[in-house]
Amino acid sequence: MTKSIKFGVYVPGDLARELEELSKQLGITSRSKIIQEALQLFISEHKWRIEGRVVGVIMIIYNHDVGNVDEKLTDIQHKYIEEIISSLHVHLSKDKCLQVIVVKGDSSKIRNFVNELMNVKGVLAVRTSLLGEPV
Ligand code: NI
Secondary structure, three states: OOOOOOOOOOOOHHHHHHHHHHHHHHOOOOHHHHHHHHHHHHHHHHHHHOOOEEEEEEEEEEEOOOOOHHHHHHHHHHHOOOOEEEEEEEEOOOOEEEEEEEEEEEHHHHHHHHHHHHOOOOEEEEEEEEEEOOO
């Protein structure tokens, strides 16, 4: 454990009140603990974007009636075969599909993969939940 440092932050009143209420209900009394946990979550949520290896999930919702979206998404996935561990397809409705792809690999490659998926016409939403790969 390194030496702790103190710093002050400004937060909107609403956010502070909501946090106060939630921490009371959860029985968390230390404001520092809350901030530390929030900072650790922020770091693991965003660090992967810069460098290193990541592991997680990419979710795509798309309209399979648009152009040849299925074929394009399949082609892209074949390009990133080394990064894909598993995937799952769910037919949501008559024309909407959900594709969940579990990935593991270099953050720059995963970032390119996500960007390519986002640029396919017919793709309605792409969400990622990626974390720095635990060593
Ligand atoms: Ni489908």
